[in-house]
Every structure is written in structure tokens, then in C-alpha cells.
Amino acid sequence: MFSTAFLDLPPLAHAAGAVTLPGSKSISNRVLLLAAMSEGTTTIHDLLDSDDTRVMLIALRTLGCAVEQSGAIVKITGLGGKLPNDSAKLFLGNAGTAMRPLTAALAVVGGDFELSGVPRMHERPIGDLVDALRQLGCAIDYLGNEGYPPLKLGAPALQLDAPIKVRGDVSSQFLTALLMALPLVATKDIVIEVVGELISRPYIEITLNLLARFGVQVRRDDWERFTIPAGAKLRSPGDIHVEADASSASYFIALGALSTGANGHNGIKIQGVGADSIQGDIRFMEAAQAMGAKIESGPNWLHIQRGAWPLKAIDLDCNHIPDAAMTLAVMALYADGTTNLRNIASWRVKETDRIAAMATELRKLGATVVEGQDYIQVTPPAGMAGWKAASIHTYDDHRVAMCFSLAAFNPAQVPVRIEDPKCVAKTFPDYFEALFSVATADTRNIPVICVDGPTASGKGTLAAVLAEKLGYHFLDSGSLYRITGLAASRADIALEAANEAAIVALLQSLPIHFEGSHIWLADEDVSDAIRTEEAGMNASKVSAFPAVRAALIDLQRNFRKLPGLVADGRDMGTVIFPEAPLKVYLTASAACRAERRHKQLISKGIPATLDDLRADLEARDARDSSRTVAPLKPAQDALLLDNSDLTVEASVQTVLDWWQSKQPF
Numbered sequence: 001m002f003s004t005a006f007l008d009l010p011p012l013a014h015a016a017g018a019v020t021l022p023g024s025k026s027i028s029n030r031v032l033l034l035a036a037m038s039e040g041t042t043t044i045h046d047l048l049d050s051d052d053t054r055v056m057l058i059a060l061r062t063l064g065c066a067v068e069q070s071g072a073i074v075k076i077t078g079l080g081g082k083l084p085n086d087s088a089k090l091f092l093g094n095a096g097t098a099m100r101p102l103t104a105a106l107a108v109v110g111g112d113f114e115l116s117g118v119p120r121m122h123e124r125p126i127g128d129l130v131d132a133l134r135q136l137g138c139a140i141d142y143l144g145n146e147g148y149p150p151l152k153l154g155a156p157a158l159q160l161d162a163p164i165k166v167r168g169d170v171s172s173q174f175l176t177a178l179l180m181a182l183p184l185v186a187t188k189d190i191v192i193e194v195v196g197e198l199i200s201r202p203y204i205e206i207t208l209n210l211l212a213r214f215g216v217q218v219r220r221d222d223w224e225r226f227t228i229p230a231g232a233k234l235r236s237p238g239d240i241h242v243e244a245d246a247s248s249a250s251y252f253i254a255l256g257a258l259s260t261g262a263n264g265h266n267g268i269k270i271q272g273v274g275a276d277s278i279q280g281d282i283r284f285m286e287a288a289q290a291m292g293a294k295i296e297s298g299p300n301w302l303h304i305q306r307g308a309w310p311l312k313a314i315d316l317d318c319n320h321i322p323d324a325a326m327t328l329a330v331m332a333l334y335a336d337g338t339t340n341l342r343n344i345a346s347w348r349v350k351e352t353d354r355i356a357a358m359a360t361e362l363r364k365l366g367a368t369v370v371e372g373q374d375y376i377q378v379t380p381p382a383g384m385a386g387w388k389a390a391s392i393h394t395y396d397d398h399r400v401a402m403c404f405s406l407a408a409f410n411p412a413q414v415p416v417r418i419e420d421p422k423c424v425a426k427t428f429p430d431y432f433e434a435l436f437s438v439a440t441a442d443t444r445n446i447p448v449i450c451v452d453g454p455t456a457s458g459k460g461t462l463a464a465v466l467a468e469k470l471g472y473h474f475l476d477s478g479s480l481y482r483i484t485g486l487a488a489s490r491a492d493i494a495l496e497a498a499n500e501a502a503i504v505a506l507l508q509s510l511p512i513h514f515e516g517s518h519i520w521l522a523d524e525d526v527s528d529a530i531r532t533e534e535a536g537m538n539a540s541k542v543s544a545f546p547a548v549r550a551a552l553i554d555l556q557r558n559f560r561k562l563p564g565l566v567a568d569g570r571d572m573g574t575v576i577f578p579e580a581p582l583k584v585y586l587t588a589s590a591a592c593r594a595e596r597r598h599k600q601l602i603s604k605g606i607p608a609t610l611d612d613l614r615a616d617l618e619a620r621d622a623r624d625s626s627r628t629v630a631p632l633k634p635a636q637d638a639l640l641l642d643n644s645d646l647t648v649e650a651s652v653q654t655v656l657d658w659w660q661s662k663q664p665f
């Protein structure tokens, strides 16, 4: 997951390949609650691991439910509707799929409970559910604003005779919550009557479908009256598999519709969900097809290719696909006219006011947007010149972050900044990794920051922090020369010009691989072995051989991958990435560098003297600067930074400021 303050997406060119999507949030949290409240043990496969499922799991454990987790398999020992802990405070983050159903289940079972969430959760209405539960005799008080969480629940005095009326036109989660809770107390037939037109019906279908899997057949009369039969009991189905999330699939369906192929592949294959999914958002497929996507489907998979181009503008009632419809609003940027998405009032009470958020952010990109209480109309930017690079505010809303990533395919090739990318953790923590696994950019558009300079100037330290802050890959090019020197020494090959060809042959056979900050040679972690002063000097010697340098060029350039790269070394800016948009030449006085290296070695328990270290590093710099090929020197367009009197933090901030000054947002 990208936990950076922002993630800059360079203009993306193509996309092709396969993605396996995480489990559905709606199914995951429903299954967790049903499993916890049922009799028997349920083994849940492919459960979504995200913020919203995590708060549900914590809540269930707090209530005394036994939960065993091993990877994507979770085993729940059901409580059969009886809670070992009937007094608890539950924090439910911003998970509507936890807050609403848990409120209903705990209110009917009874106890002393407090349910709260993040500030936005306390702005999301729950009054209609509370009103319905109070009709049943549940004891519920508001601890903050009337109609909103946090809530306090007490012991109920249940009256099950009269039909329970619940509004269906604000959120279908209220009805879902009642449907899942009432089997816990169904000593007689319990009737629920929906007041107002029921929105988001497909989510109710998921609920009914899953209740049936847990042994409860709800009788439905149209979409107005639901009866939980007397004697209904939740019983574990044993094993249950969670489908991949159809709302998450919408981004990759859109991607297939937008992009041309790459690497000899055409289209996007989505694994884990097919056209016969029980999730309502799968009908996003139809909307995407109406806009031009070509879609094939099989058991648990979809394959999407670009069809009509530009996409066709549509006018659609999106009530049945409220979440996935946000993706249509971004696809509308690539359409041949104005797209009108109607009947989406529920967007206003989701993670944020999604109509306002989408309108604001689409306008930043150059679109013309008209918004109403329950609709949004999007007209694409006028021609290439109409597109603007934009920093997209994401409102702590995962779907805003994910759908706006698609704007990076704009024909004007302007970059898009996604603020707070970690908000995708709500449903799809590795969304951007999945995107980068299928998307490609023109290599020249993938940003590289080069940090070159003499020994112990702090290049590695600076470059690693920059990479972490920007979410970029990191290339420690010196490590490649160090490994080469180490391997040659171990093979008893003297580091002399006469052995250049033998050293290159050895280098080409080396099974080097990188894992985070660790470097492996076959199955040996050589991260420490290559860090000695001797290894540094040996690296300097082998790095003077032109054939060794040539053999390492492609390997280094292959580090230039989405979303970007920070590379440190001696010739990053002059030879390996000469067209990099930012080149930093980092220096510090020899005395200062010797002192830093001295401290570094002493702190690792390695004995060293200051004078020897200074002599060594000056000898190394002299060799590195005087060699014939790719000598150490600043690139002509490098910015010089002497950090003798700067802290690491100050150096990092200086370079980040330089980087920001080059961005269009």
C-alpha cells in the first residue's frame, strides 16, 4: 500500500494483463456478522482484508467471538445469537457495513453497548434504522447528534407483532441490518415494510442470498414487504467463498475500455468475479458496454477490451450501481459528449458528499460539470488543450482515489496527483500496485530523481528517504558494483584490467535479487557483506572497467518503473538517466564525510580511525573521478547540494522542494 502524502501518476499509455481482485466488502462484512451470530463454525475463504473488515473483526472479537485467521482464510466460531460479552464499546471507523448491521444485531440481542466511528461516520445518518428498531422495542440513545452515531444500546423489550416500518430511500443498509438481525429473535413471523422507494436493491439481493446460505429463507413481496419466518435460525454453511469485489472491478473494467494493449497482450482479465456475480455492482458492466467496452465473461472471470473510441456519452439511472457509478463519472472524461448520471442522491451521504467531491475534482481536470441534488452531468475537457494536470483531493474516500487514477490515461499526457492514496485501504489496500501491474507508461514519462556524489556524502540516505516519501522505487547502484567486487574476490579473481572479461562473465552469471532494502546473491543475504570499507574499495576498482559498467546499464535502467524512481550513484545523471527531470549532486566536505562514516562504522561495532577513513574515501573519490568511463562528476544540469551543515531532514526537504517546483500542480 502507498502510505505517502500523495502519489503522482505519470501519464499512462496502455494497460493489459490480468488482475486478481480482493474480496467484496459487502459480502465480507455480511458474512462475518452472519457467521458470528449463527450456530456452528464457518470457514470463510478469500475474505477482504481492509480497514472495514478489520473493524468488524475487532468488534466481533470484543463481543467474545472466537476468530482464527490464517491469510485470506478466517474461521469463525458462531455465538448462536448469545453474546459472552454483553457490555462493550465498539469503534467502527467509517464502515457503514459494520455500523448499521451491528447496531441492529446488538439492539435486538440486548446488552450495554456503545458504537462509534470516525468523525465522518458521525455525520452519516442512522436515524431511520434507529426508528425502526425502536418500534420493535429496542433501547437506543444518541450520544451525539440526534439521528447519527455514536449510539448507546440497552436491553430491549421486544414487540414483534406489528409490521416494522423502515425507510428504504436513504440507504438500503437499514433494511439489510434488520434482515440480518431479526432471525436472532424470530419466535414468530416478523414482517418488515419498506417506506418510500427502496434504493440500491441489488445490495438487498446480496443480503437475501447470503441469509439463504446461512439457512434463513426470507419471504419477499415485491420490494415492499419482507417476512422472516417464525423459527428462522442462522446456521453456518461450513465453508463459504467471498467473491471478488464487483465495485473494485469497475476500475479495471473501465481500464480495459479506455486503454489499448501492451506487451503483446490485449485487454484486461479480471479474476475472481464473473458476469453471474451476486453483487449488484456487476451491472456496471452494462453501463461500460453502453459506453463502448467489449466484455467477455466466464466462470469467475471477465475480459475487457476497448471497443468504441472515444467512449459514448450515456444518460443513465444509476440507482442500481451507486458505488460503481463513480467510475462512470471519470470514464465520462473520455466520452464524445455529456454524460448524465441520475438518481444518485445516496452519493451525498457516503464516505463524503460524493456528488460535490466528484464535481470539484473533475472540474480541476478541465471537465465541465453540472451537479444537482441527485445527479451529475460531465462534459469532457475541450480537446487536448482543455486537460489540466490536477492534484486530486480524495476526502478520505477510497472510491474517489481509485476512480480518479483513470484520469492518468488522458490524451494530453498530463500527470495526475492522488492525495492521501492510503485511503484505498478501506476496500482495496493494494489498488495502486494492481494498477501498476497492468498499466504502462512511456518510459520517458516515468520520473527519475538522480542523486550522485562522492563517497559518504549521504546519497543513499537521502535517496532512500525521497523514494519512501514519493512512493517511488529506489536504486542503490553502488550495490551492483559492490556485489561484483565481492563475487570476484570470492572467486579469487584479482581486480585488475587483465581480468576484465572474466569479471564481466562472472557478473553476468550472478543471481542477484532485491527484496526491500536487502540484496541477495542466490540464497545468501549479502546486504551486510557488501557494506564493508573493503567492499567499497573493491567496488570502486571494478567500476573503473568499461565492460563492467556496460554490463550493468540495462539492469539499472530496468529499475525505472511506475510510479517513479530515485537512483543514487556516481553516474545516474550523466550516463544512466541523462534525461531525468531532477539531478542532484550531493557533496559534503571530506572532513565531514569521514566523520559521518566513522560514526556509522563505530555504531555498528566496526573499529576504524578517522584519518584512515578520510584517506580511503579521498582515494576512492580520486579513482571514481578520474576513470575514463562515466567518471564521478555533476551532470551539467544537476543542482548542487552541499549538506555539510544540513541535517538529513533539511537535505530531504530541500530536494522535495526542488521536485515540487518542477510539478505542474
Ligand SMILES: Nc1ncnc2c1ncn2[C@@H]1O[C@H](COP(=O)(O)OP(=O)(O)OP(=O)(O)O)[C@@H](O)[C@H]1O
Binding pocket: 454, 455, 456, 457, 458, 459, 460, 461, 462, 478, 536, 596, 597, 599, 600, 643, 646, 647, 648, 651
Ligand atoms: N545530511 C546529513 N547529515 C548528517 N549525517 C548524514 C547526512 N546524510 C547522511 N548522513 C550519514 O552519513 C553516513 C553516510 O551516508 P550514506 O551511507 O547515505 O552515504 P553515501 O553517499 O550513500 O555513501 P556511499 O557512497 O559510501 O554509499 C550515514 O551514517 C548517514 O546517516
Ligand SMILES: Nc1ccn([C@H]2C[C@H](O)[C@@H](COP(=O)(O)O)O2)c(=O)n1
Binding pocket: 455, 456, 477, 478, 479, 481, 482, 536, 539, 540, 543, 544, 568, 569, 570, 571, 572, 620, 624
Ligand atoms: N553509479 C555508480 C555507483 C557506484 N559506483 C562505484 C564507485 C563507488 O566507489 C563504488 C561503491 O559505491 P557506493 O555503494 O559507495 O555508492 O561503486 C560507480 O562507479 N557508479
